[in-house]
Amino acid sequence: MMFTLLIQLPARPARAQTPSDTFSIGWDSSPIDQINPMLTDLYDGGAWVISHIIYDKLVQTDSYGNIVPDLADNWTWADPQTVTFNLAHNATWHDGVPFTANDAVFTIEHVTANQAIYPHMGQYVQNIASAQALDNYTLQIKLKSADATFFSAALLQLVIIPQHIWANFAGNYSTFTNNPPIGTGPFKFVSWEANSYVQLDANPNYFRGAPHFQHLIVRYYNSVNAMVLALQSGEIDLTSPLLPPTVVPSLTSNPSIQVFTRPDLRYFYLTFNQFPNGTGNPTLRDLQVRIALAHGINKQELAQRVWLGFADVLNTVVPTSLGSWHNPNTPDYAFDLNMSAKILDDAGYKVGSDGIRASPTGVKMIYNIDVPSDYSEEYRAAQLIAGWWSQIGVKATPRLMDSSSLGSEEAGWKHDMVLWTWSADFLDPAYFLSMFTTSQDTCVPGCLGDSGWSNSTYDQLFTQQSQETDPAKRQQIIYELQDILAAHVAYVPLYDNAAINGFRSDRFTGIPAGVIPPFFYFGENSLLLNVRPIGMATETTAMSTETTASASGAGVDMTSLASIAVVIVVVLLVAGIFYSKRKKTSKS
Amino acid sequence: MGIGYAINKLAQTIATIFFVLTFNFFLFRILPGDPFSLLFRGPGFSRTLVNTLNSQFGLDQPLWLQYVKYLQNTLVGNFGISYTYRASVISILLPRLTNTVILLLTATVISIVVGIAMGLVSAWHRGGKVDIAFSTSTLLLYSMPTFWLGLILLFVGVIYFGLPVSGMKSLSGEVTNPFALASMVDLLRHMVLPCLTLVLGLTGEYVLVMKGALLDVFTEDYMLTAKAKGISNAKLLRDHALRNAALPMTTLIAINLGLAVGGAIQTETIFTWPGIGLLTYQALLTRDYPVLQGCFLVLAIAVILMNFLADLLYGYLDPRIRTG
Numbered sequence: 001m002m003f004t005l006l007i008q009l010p011a012r013p014a015r016a017q018t019p020s021d022t023f024s025i026g027w028d029s030s031p032i033d034q035i036n037p038m039l040t041d042l043y044d045g046g047a048w049v050i051s052h053i054i055y056d057k058l059v060q061t062d063s064y065g066n067i068v069p070d071l072a073d074n075w076t077w078a079d080p081q082t083v084t085f086n087l088a089h090n091a092t093w094h095d096g097v098p099f100t101a102n103d104a105v106f107t108i109e110h111v112t113a114n115q116a117i118y119p120h121m122g123q124y125v126q127n128i129a130s131a132q133a134l135d136n137y138t139l140q141i142k143l144k145s146a147d148a149t150f151f152s153a154a155l156l157q158l159v160i161i162p163q164h165i166w167a168n169f170a171g172n173y174s175t176f177t178n179n180p181p182i183g184t185g186p187f188k189f190v191s192w193e194a195n196s197y198v199q200l201d202a203n204p205n206y207f208r209g210a211p212h213f214q215h216l217i218v219r220y221y222n223s224v225n226a227m228v229l230a231l232q233s234g235e236i237d238l239t240s241p242l243l244p245p246t247v248v249p250s251l252t253s254n255p256s257i258q259v260f261t262r263p264d265l266r267y268f269y270l271t272f273n274q275f276p277n278g279t280g281n282p283t284l285r286d287l288q289v290r291i292a293l294a295h296g297i298n299k300q301e302l303a304q305r306v307w308l309g310f311a312d313v314l315n316t317v318v319p320t321s322l323g324s325w326h327n328p329n330t331p332d333y334a335f336d337l338n339m340s341a342k343i344l345d346d347a348g349y350k351v352g353s354d355g356i357r358a359s360p361t362g363v364k365m366i367y368n369i370d371v372p373s374d375y376s377e378e379y380r381a382a383q384l385i386a387g388w389w390s391q392i393g394v395k396a397t398p399r400l401m402d403s404s405s406l407g408s409e410e411a412g413w414k415h416d417m418v419l420w421t422w423s424a425d426f427l428d429p430a431y432f433l434s435m436f437t438t439s440q441d442t443c444v445p446g447c448l449g450d451s452g453w454s455n456s457t458y459d460q461l462f463t464q465q466s467q468e469t470d471p472a473k474r475q476q477i478i479y480e481l482q483d484i485l486a487a488h489v490a491y492v493p494l495y496d497n498a499a500i501n502g503f504r505s506d507r508f509t510g511i512p513a514g515v516i517p518p519f520f521y522f523g524e525n526s527l528l529l530n531v532r533p534i535g536m537a538t539e540t541t542a543m544s545t546e547t548t549a550s551a552s553g554a555g556v557d558m559t560s561l562a563s564i565a566v567v568i569v570v571v572l573l574v575a576g577i578f579y580s581k582r583k584k585t586s587k588s
Numbered sequence: 589m590g591i592g593y594a595i596n597k598l599a600q601t602i603a604t605i606f607f608v609l610t611f612n613f614f615l616f617r618i619l620p621g622d623p624f625s626l627l628f629r630g631p632g633f634s635r636t637l638v639n640t641l642n643s644q645f646g647l648d649q650p651l652w653l654q655y656v657k658y659l660q661n662t663l664v665g666n667f668g669i670s671y672t673y674r675a676s677v678i679s680i681l682l683p684r685l686t687n688t689v690i691l692l693l694t695a696t697v698i699s700i701v702v703g704i705a706m707g708l709v710s711a712w713h714r715g716g717k718v719d720i721a722f723s724t725s726t727l728l729l730y731s732m733p734t735f736w737l738g739l740i741l742l743f744v745g746v747i748y749f750g751l752p753v754s755g756m757k758s759l760s761g762e763v764t765n766p767f768a769l770a771s772m773v774d775l776l777r778h779m780v781l782p783c784l785t786l787v788l789g790l791t792g793e794y795v796l797v798m799k800g801a802l803l804d805v806f807t808e809d810y811m812l813t814a815k816a817k818g819i820s821n822a823k824l825l826r827d828h829a830l831r832n833a834a835l836p837m838t839t840l841i842a843i844n845l846g847l848a849v850g851g852a853i854q855t856e857t858i859f860t861w862p863g864i865g866l867l868t869y870q871a872l873l874t875r876d877y878p879v880l881q882g883c884f885l886v887l888a889i890a891v892i893l894m895n896f897l898a899d900l901l902y903g904y905l906d907p908r909i910r911t912g
Contacts, residue, residue, distance in 0.1 A: 022760060031870060033672045116640050123637070174644065175674055194673055194680065195870065196862045197759055217759045222860045225739060230753040233746045404621030404875050411625050445625075447635050571728060 021214035021533060023508065025519065026227040026236040031195045032220055036178035037159045038111065038118045048120075050198050050218060053525065054094075055159035055183035058085060058104065058139075059151055063514025063526045065323065065427040067151050071099065071160055071184065072139070080146035080469055081129075087137040091207040093162050094188045101133035106163035108141070117174040124154040146467045148474055152428040160184065186529060187216050195220055212510070212532035231257060231502045238527075241499035241517035244377065245308040251502050258505035262517045263321035266423030267314050267432075267496035268378060270297070270369070270385070271415075272489070275452025277444060278413025281367055283359050288347040290489035294333035295340040296388050303495045306381045311495040316482040317422075317436075318429045319496035321515065324475060325429040327482040333492075341392045357393040365394045367416040372403040375421065381494065382419050411446040418450060419494075427516075430466060433481050436490055437462050453490040509534050597899055601892050608888040609662065609881075613655055616877050622647070623671045623875040645671060662885070668878035672871075677882040681864065685849065685886060687756060688856070688863035691779060692848035695786035700841060702787070703794020708825075710795065711802035722795060730792025738785040738858040745781045752778050754860035782859040786852055790844070797840050801833035808832075834905055842898030846891035850883075 032046030037055055040047040060070040072085040091099040108131040115122035127150065129142045143150060162182050169176055180189045184207070187200040200216040219236060221227035228247045230236045232254060241262070243251075251257050272290055273280030283289050303311040312320055316330040348360040357365045369382040382398035389396050396417070401409070409415050424431045434440055434448065438459050441449030458481060465477040485491065499517035510531040511518070518527035624641045642648045646657065661668060667677035706726065710719040729737070745751040752758060757766075758774050765771060805811060806829065814828055853865035860866075864883055871879035 024759070031672070034674065036674070039674050117644065175669060177675065193683075193862065194675075195867075196755060196860070199759060215760070219755065219759065220860060221754055222857045222866060226742065226754050226858060226860060229742060229746050233750070233753055235753045402621070402873060404625075404873065405619070406621075407625045408621040443635060445635075574724070574728075 022217060023213045023215070023238070023528075023531060023533075024217040024219060024236040026221055026230055026239045027218055028221045028224050028227045028240055029242060032192070032198060032218065033194055035181045035189065035192060035198075036176055037161070037181070038114070038121050039174070039176070040120055046198075046218070046220065049519070051159055051181070051183075052185075053187045053200065053216070053528065054181050054185045054189055055161065056091070056185050057155060057157075057159055058087075059155050061156065061427065061516065061524050063512045063516055063518070063524060065516055067156075071104070080467075081143040083141050083143075083150075084134070085139040085141070087139055088207050089137055091184045092205055093164075093184055094182045094203060095162075095165075097162065097164055099160075099162075099184050100136045101139040102136070103163045104139050104160050105131045105133050106167060107158065107160045110161070110166060111158070114173055121158065124157045127154065146469060148466055148468055149426070149428045149430045152426045153430070156426050186211050186525060190215075209529065211529055213508075216528070228502065231504065234504065234507070237504040237508055238519070239502040241501045241519075243500040243502060245310045245500065247502075248308075248310075248500060256504060256506040258503045258511075259500065260503065260511060261310065261498040261500050263312075263319070263515055264423070264497050264499035264517060265319065265321050265427075266421050267317070267319040268311075268381070268419065268421045268494045269317065270492040270494060271418050271420070271451045272491075273413060273415050273417065273450070273452055274490075275413045275442065275446075278415075278452055280413065280452075281363065281365075281416045283349070283363050283365055284367075284416065286347065286359075287488065288343055289349065289365070290492075291333065292340040292343040292347075292349075292392075293389065293394065294489050294492050295336050295343070296392060296394070297333075297385055297492060297494070298335040298388060299494055300335075302381050302384060305384060306377045307495065307497050310500060311497040314493040314496050315486060317485055317491055317493050318432050318478070318482055321496065322427060322429055322432075323515070325478055327479040329479075330482050330486040333489075335388075337388065337392050344392065351393040355393055356395050367394070367396045369396050369398045369417045369419055370401055370406055370409065370415055371398055371419045372406050373400045374403060378419050378421070385419075410450045413444070413446055413452060415450070420450075429478050433462060433478070433485075436485060451490045453488065455484065455488065458484050507534060508532065593903070594900075597896055601896055604892055605885075605888060609659065609885065610655075612881055612884045612888075613658055614651075616875070616880050617651065619875070621875055623877065645669075658881070667882045667885075670871075670879045671876045672874050672879075673876075677878045680867070680879060681882050681886060684862055684864045684867045687861065688849065688852075688865060691782055691855075691861055691863060692786065692852060693845075694779065695783045695790060696841075696844060696848050698783070698787050699790035700794055703791045704798050704837070706791070707795045707798025707802065708830075710799045711806065712825075714799075714803065719799075723799070726792035726795045729788045730790075730796075732789065734785065734789055734852070734854040735858065737788060738782070738855055741781050741785050742858060745784075751781055756862060782852075782855050782861050785855050785858075793840065793844075794837070797836055798833065801836045802829055805829045805832045831905075835902065838898055838901055838905065842894045842901075843891070846894030847887075849890035850887040 027046050027049075030046055032050060034040045034047035035050065035054075037048070037051030040051065056071045058070060058072040059067050059075075062068045069088075071088055071091055073088055075083055075085045077083050085104075087101055087104070088099070093099060108125055108128055111118055111121045112125045112128065115125070127144050127147050129144045131142075132140045134140055147154075160183075165182055182189075186203050186206045186208070188203050190199040190201050192198040197220060198218045200218075202211040202214055202216070204210045219230070221230060224244060224247075227236070227239055228243065228251070231239050231251070234256075241264070243259075248259055251259050272284040272293075274285045274290075276285065299313040303309065303313055314320070315332045316327050318326045320326050344357055344365075349357045349365060352358050352364070359365075369386065371379045371382050379398055379400055382396075386396040386398055398419075406415075406418065406420075410418060422432060422435075436449060436451065436453060436455075436458060438454040438456070440447055441452060442454050443449075461477050461481055461484075465474050465481070468474040468477060501518065503511060508531045512526045512530045514526065516524050518524065622642075623645075624638045624647075639648070646654060658668075665678075667681070669675065670677055670680055673680050703726075706722045710722045713719050742753070746753050756775060756778050757771065758778075811824070811828060814824055819828075850865060850868070852863075853869050855861065856863045856866040857869070864886065867879065868883040870876075871883065
């Protein structure tokens with residue numbers, strides 16, 4: 001608590017800066033542990049993000065989530081399983097060798113051959129039957145079966161690697177350090193230290209236009225407090241997009257800093273373990289119980305209290321950031337504790353003598369709500385939910401766990417309820433819906449899904465949408481899938497948060513408009529290619545910043561001051577007592 | 589202090605290391621969770637691939653077999669490959685260890701020097717204002733939570749003194765020579781805050797132990813005798829008091845230097861100092877067993893080694909032990 005209080009202290013303005021040709025980004029989530037894009041395990045790890053700056057893909061997204069050309073200029077579908085790409089003629093590798101279709105073919109064949117050791121990349125070539133270079137700049141890919149998500153899932157992940165380097169490596173690919181990584185991307189690798197930083201230089205020959213600054217640095221911070229401070233002191237120019245809402249006031253009060261938000265590609269949910277072969281509380285397998293519990297959650301208040309308004313209430317498992325895939329009309333379970341109580345009473349879950357409801361067979365409605373320890377806001381949410389439910393005779397206990405233990409518990413189907421989050425790295429709803437299919441939700445040990453719910457109609461519809469290439473028809477099915485999940489309360493979706501970013505608007509300009517959190521997700525690079533340093537104007541801006549900020553600096557947060565004053569008083573008191581006691585004893 | 593004594597100590601050392609190896613091996617595997625099942629939280633994962641990863645790293649074999657392999661490998665100096673970094677554990681450990689030693693050694697040495705000096709003054713002027721001021725302030729700082737103290741220093745240092753926020757060096761996008769004067773100055777600037785945090789927290793220990801040891805010595809008869817013989821205060825202090833107070837201080841210093849290798853996790857976290865403490869913590873979160881085992885082994889060896897040296901030093905400092 002003390003730390004967040006202290007963050008409220010408005011910072012002194014940064015010192016006057018000369019126009020900067022170095023853009024620094026702070027990173028505080030998963031580690032930067034690899035510069036080999038094929039070996040990254042974590043799909044959203046720092047390593048993954050860095051590789052999407054150094055390497056290019058066949059296609060990429062713009063800041064609105066539309067698929068746009070990258071190494072491929074355009075493409076045509078001959079049939080639902082055959083697509084031909086016309087590739088850029090002027091792309092070059094960072095060592096000067098020209099890029100050709102053979103590199104793309106090599107990449108696909110190399111990943112296919114090494115699927116066993118490329119856990120992440122291997123998945124994305126699963127559906128590719130063959131890849132062929134029709135000539136130096138024409139690539140033809142044949143799929144095994146029609147797939148509506150081939151572009152938005154597979155191609156957005158598959159970075160293209162240089163054949164002339166990777167083919168010549170004779171050692172074991174599972175420990176290939178790939179130093180230096182050579183790509184075609186807008187930035188060239190300079191140096192790195194694992195989990196500390198990566199230094200990159202702008203690629204002046206980048207085929208889609210060189211970046212507007214010289215050097216790019218990505219620095220890792222182990223605590224978000226340090227990262228925010230680094231932004232305020234000018235050590236970085238952009239933070240990673242998951243700032244907690246509590247830091248926003250201190251950042252917005254600083255005129256050098258601009259805070260902007262985008263809809264995050266993630267949502268938070270409460271899952272009920274309904275797996276018949278699991279050891280979760282069996283009352284959760286009763287649909288009436290789940291409906292009643294859903295009515296006992298005040299999502300508006302959660303979004304307000306836990307995310308300070310930086311979150312939208314969600315009634316479906318597809319977050320609002322996915323645009324038209326998000327079904328705005330899924331049935332909502334309004335917060336109504338009286339209705340919850342009535343549903344439970346009617347279903348035979350009467351309140352016992354200890355104040356806790358029990359099923360007709362005597363199973364009490366006592367649950368654990370497990371929360372991963374890296375999401376401290378969500379623990380608060382779990383406490384609030386437990387509070388509401390306690391009013392209707394349901395006893396829920398929030399428990400914090402580290403995510404590895406929690407993952408293991410879910411894999412064993414031992415949980416009652418878990419409050420967790422899903423985030424996707426492609427703008428397609430299939431991922432968010434896939435975890436409710438029977439094949440993903442009833443594995444032993446558990447795989448993707450953690451609700452244990454299963455429904456054959458859902459499975460059929462899911463398969464249908466994955467092969468449906470007409471977007472309007474696919475959207476229909478996607479909406480229907482969301483409705484089914486809501487009707488069966490497989491999950492209680494809670495809210496989707498805003499991705500909050502901090503940016504040094506006194507040193508750089510050019511944040512593009514858009515709906516995707518910049519830089520962080522699937523190598524969406526429009527921010528890095530658009531920002532440019534503010535020129536000589538920086539000198540005068542900084543000086544006027546100094547004067548205005550020092551005037552506003554007088555408004556120090558009273559709570560912080562008060563708490564510091566209390567500490568000082570206590571210290572003085574203790575010292576005084578000590579001193580007087582010593583005086584007494586030494587006199588005797 | 590014959591050869592027999594040294595061999596005895598060596599045998600004990602080896603036995604302790606072996607015990608630590610075994611204990612750590614099983615401890616990490618008893619922890620719930622495993623390195624790869626958390627990968628399910630990302631798109632594109634399947635049970636088959638987790639199985640493949642497990643067999644690639646030998647995690648699907650019976651536990652006793654894994655243990656035997658681990659012992660065999662460790663004996664020849666092969667600490668394995670990290671699951672997350674996909675590089676040899678040694679190549680990851682050594683630079684981080686160096687970073688920690690740079691920071692902690694400096695902080696420990698400063699703490700010891702300052703602590704001894706303050707302890708001396710406190711003991712000499714026992715009951716006086718200086719004694720109370722020193723004792724109270726160091727006790728207070730010693731009992732403060734490191735995380736809180738570090739954060740406060742971070743805020744004050746960055747905002748009011750313009751010190752760097754994190755890491756070991758400034759990154760300007762240019763490649764720099766790490767041994768140039770400018771780089772050295774840069775390193776010192778980065779060290780100020782974490783070092784200060786550590787020194788403020790560690791000094792209290794040395795002050796109290798030094799003061800206590802000295803006070804014990806002051807009450808001994810031989811001190812009174814020496815004073816009666818007319819020996820000056822300075823000589824009294826140096827030749828008689830300090831010599832004897834050195835014994836408990838040696839133990840404390842040896843233990844702390846050994847533990848310093850474990851890294852100061854809290855300080856390294858706040859200041860993102862790329863040390864071995866932080867490495868251990870991150871490896872724990874991702875259940876990176878080879879790195880964890882490597883870190884704990886390094887820590888164990890450091891502590892055991894320092895204790896061994898302390899034993900030998902004791903024998904030198906205290907003649908009574910030599911003949912024992």
